[in-house]
Amino acid sequence: MSQAYSITIGGSTPSPLVIRNPVMSAAGTFGYGVEYARLLDLSRVGAIVTKSTTARPRAGAPMPRWVETPSGVLNAVGLNNPGIGRVLREYAPKWDRLRAPVVLSVAGETVEEYVEVAERAEEAEGIAGLELNVSCPNVPEGSVWFGTDPELAANVTAAVRGVTSLPLIVKLTPNTASVPDVALAVEAAGADAVSLVNTITGLVIDIEMRRPALGNGTGGLSGAAIRPVAVRLVWEVAQVVSIPVIGLGGITRAEDALQFIMAGATAVQVGSAGFGRPDTILTVVDGLADWMGSHGVGSVEEIRGCALPGGTAVDESSN
Amino acid sequence: MEPRLVQACEPGRYLMLTVGESSDPYLPRPYWVRRVSKLWVNLFVGVNGIGSRWLATRRPGDRLDFFGPLGLRLELPPRTRRLLLSGDHSGLNCLLALADNALASGVEVSLVLHEVDDTSARLAPSEVEILSALDADALAWADALYAVGDHSSVQSARTALRSAGSRIPAFGVPHAPLACGVGACYGCVVETRNGARLSCVDGPAFALGDLT
Numbered sequence: 001m002s003q004a005y006s007i008t009i010g011g012s013t014p015s016p017l018v019i020r021n022p023v024m025s026a027a028g029t030f031g032y033g034v035e036y037a038r039l040l041d042l043s044r045v046g047a048i049v050t051k052s053t054t055a056r057p058r059a060g061a062p063m064p065r066w067v068e069t070p071s072g073v074l075n076a077v078g079l080n081n082p083g084i085g086r087v088l089r090e091y092a093p094k095w096d097r098l099r100a101p102v103v104l105s106v107a108g109e110t111v112e113e114y115v116e117v118a119e120r121a122e123e124a125e126g127i128a129g130l131e132l133n134v135s136c137p138n139v140p141e142g143s144v145w146f147g148t149d150p151e152l153a154a155n156v157t158a159a160v161r162g163v164t165s166l167p168l169i170v171k172l173t174p175n176t177a178s179v180p181d182v183a184l185a186v187e188a189a190g191a192d193a194v195s196l197v198n199t200i201t202g203l204v205i206d207i208e209m210r211r212p213a214l215g216n217g218t219g220g221l222s223g224a225a226i227r228p229v230a231v232r233l234v235w236e237v238a239q240v241v242s243i244p245v246i247g248l249g250g251i252t253r254a255e256d257a258l259q260f261i262m263a264g265a266t267a268v269q270v271g272s273a274g275f276g277r278p279d280t281i282l283t284v285v286d287g288l289a290d291w292m293g294s295h296g297v298g299s300v301e302e303i304r305g306c307a308l309p310g311g312t313a314v315d316e317s318s319n
Numbered sequence: 320m321e322p323r324l325v326q327a328c329e330p331g332r333y334l335m336l337t338v339g340e341s342s343d344p345y346l347p348r349p350y351w352v353r354r355v356s357k358l359w360v361n362l363f364v365g366v367n368g369i370g371s372r373w374l375a376t377r378r379p380g381d382r383l384d385f386f387g388p389l390g391l392r393l394e395l396p397p398r399t400r401r402l403l404l405s406g407d408h409s410g411l412n413c414l415l416a417l418a419d420n421a422l423a424s425g426v427e428v429s430l431v432l433h434e435v436d437d438t439s440a441r442l443a444p445s446e447v448e449i450l451s452a453l454d455a456d457a458l459a460w461a462d463a464l465y466a467v468g469d470h471s472s473v474q475s476a477r478t479a480l481r482s483a484g485s486r487i488p489a490f491g492v493p494h495a496p497l498a499c500g501v502g503a504c505y506g507c508v509v510e511t512r513n514g515a516r517l518s519c520v521d522g523p524a525f526a527l528g529d530l531t
Contacts, residue, residue: 068345
């Protein structure tokens with residue numbers, strides 16, 4: 001792929017995240033990248049976003065952690081991860097060989113924990129950017145998620161911005177009344193981009209066991225089932241922020257990615273669809289190029305946001 | 320299947336099969352396979368859900384998408400002469416692959432089939448003795464054990480081994496729900512005395528005594 005697909009995030013940071021095409025992996029669905037190195041040519045992927053990583057190892061939620069739903073999957077993994085220390089020791093030395101930029105997804109229960117992980121990442125080699133997972137309960141504040149409140153989301157963003165020179169993406173949760181307000185708040189607090197949506201909270205009951213199917217009870221829904229909700233939220237956020245918007249939620253093929261791009265997304269992420277077919281992310285990369293070629297579209301920028309109000313929709317008479 | 324992939328389908332290793340036509344069902348299904356020649360693998364499917372129902376409607380010549388084989392091969396402990404296998408129909412592909420391998424190396428094999436049904440029993444090679452209980456007699460005969468099944472059946476194998484006072488090399492292959500198959504989704508955690516492990520990449524077999 002050529003210049004036509006290349007995008008830049010964090011253009012004002014000392015080392016912007018420049019990716020060869022706008023298709024990234026989504027946090028929590030691609031491990032730390034190395035898990036897929038034997039299956040896929042990762043040099044064709046735009047960027048890899050890692051599993052969310054906390055300051056210390058986390059055991060996570062009780063089993064079962066994933067339950068299939070119609071055209072989707074509900075999960076509650078509970079941020080099970082080896083902690084930033086082990087991630088930097090065991091995975092970071094291998095990232096160079098993946099030949100794709102690696103964005104570290106950062107999670108925490110307190111602002112201090114996010115800052116600690118970001119500081120460790122700042123000192124490490126081989127990390128091209130950070131993505132803040134703000135769909136975590138803010139422990140000092142009780143059960144309120146950082147990402148559901150503009151002020152909490154802005155606080156954690158500003159604190160991390162204060163300690164990192166890396167391009168900073170904030171991943172927004174759909175589980176709040178006003179996603180655009182949170183997006184504006186994190187933009188003002190120094191985010192270089194926002195990605196959305198994280199999973200939508202849901203519940204599946206196992207009727208034979210007469211209890212929730214997931215060990216945690218509720219979980220986050222992802223997959224094709226949530227795509228219209230995700231496209232709508234990207235479309236709303238893209239109308240209010242000036243920073244790049246990265247769209248995700250139910251992308252299974254290039255046509256899905258194009259919906260997000262036309263709704264205003266600069267880039268997209270492919271998540272749980274990769275479980276069924278690990279090469280989904282490459283299928284999206286190739287399909288995007290094919291579609292643009294067959295439609296005479298020279299660059300992603302040419303169609304980005306064309307479906308926004310006042311956009312350049314195709315005239316019915318000319319189609 | 321390509322010969323090199325067939326060759327790689329060793330006992331315990333599994334394929335992730337894509338089921339359905341588009342996004343429904345959404346997740347792939349892990350299946351152990353039994354290698355039967357240089358070009359073919361056998362796969363027995365117990366029909367019990369939407370994925371297996373779809374698989375059961377495939378016709379000869381239909382194409383199946385998969386990735387793998389994944390997971391670690393199951394080894395016979397050195398100097399094994401009498402191998403005891405234990406499980407139910409859900410572990411049948413794995414048990415039969417183990418049995419084939421053991422028989423080929425001149426090892427005697429007994430298979431404890433829980434909830435025995437005649438079909439499962441008929442699929443086993445004729446040299447395999449079919450038993451109905453994992454009891455002290457069976458354990459006294461064996462010099463190695465593999466128990467395949469859900470958490471509770473693997474745990475009862477552990478209990479049987481203990482109460483028989485047996486010290487033979489013994490392995491549990493607990494079923495764990497797989498979403499990704501490659502260690503990315505952290506959905507198939509198996510608790511061991513050495514901490515949490517992922518069944519998909521660290522397993523499927525674990526020392527029976529280490530499983531908690």
